[in-house]
Amino acid sequence: MSVRILALVGSLRAGSHNRQLAEAAAGLAPEGVTVEVYDGLAEVPFYNEDTDTAAGAPEPAARLRAAAEAADAVLLFTPEYNGTMPAVLKNAIDWLSRPYGAGALKDMPAAVIGTAFGQYGGVWAQTEARKALGVAGARVLESVELAIPGSVTRFADTHPSEDAEVITGLSAALQQVAEAVAAPAGTAS
Known part of the structure; x- marks a missing residue:
């Protein structure tokens, strides 16, 4: 089985x-x-x-919706801005939640992970993103957790792909998301 995961990143910084x-x-x-x-x-x-x-959405929003509709699952990567998720992620969720009850996220497996500078790795932002995804109709995978603290210092000289703990956590998260795609809707996450 082939699984397509759409990754949405909450930071616009290069x-x-x-x-x-x-x-x-x-x-x-x-x-x-x-x-x-x-x-x-x-x-x-x-x-x-x-x-x-009914005539359509602005082209960038329509492109986002098309990408989500072509995916089997969505995985959000969020930093924490002022104790919550960045506006760009909330905005993406808002566009993907429409039309109400039939948006691109409807019943789609969705997970949230990320890294932040603080000592808790952005767990508040992740909690808020999960909440918004659930309200938007996604099948939120609550069991998928990866919050990496101290991003500024931890990744100052090391790319996340070179960090053994990150590799283990990311691999587990990806496996859980892929398994959720294969599981029928209504299955506990």
Whole structure:
């Protein structure tokens, strides 16, 4: 079975440790699993019902929806900004939640992982992202957890793909997401 995981990164910074983490995940994907790191969240306008009509959505939002619809699962990589997830991730979830009850995230396996500078690795942001994904209709994989603290110092001289603990955690997360795709909806996560 082939599994396509769409990776959405909550940091727009070129040198983002969460982007590096997502790129490491793409390189660690097990056989039969593809991780596509989505580029383009910066171009997606803030959600506005006036621009999301039956005639269509703005092109960047439509492109995001198409990428999600082509995926089997979504994996968010989030830093923590002021104790919560970045606006760019919340905005992506908002666009993917529409139309209400039938958005691209409906019943899709979704997990949240990431790294942050703080001592808890962004767990507050991850909790908020899981909550928003659940409200948006995704099948949130609560058991998938990876919060890597101290990103600024931990990855100052080392790429996440060279960190044994990160490799182990990422590999486990990817395996859990792939298994959730194979499991029928309604299965406990």
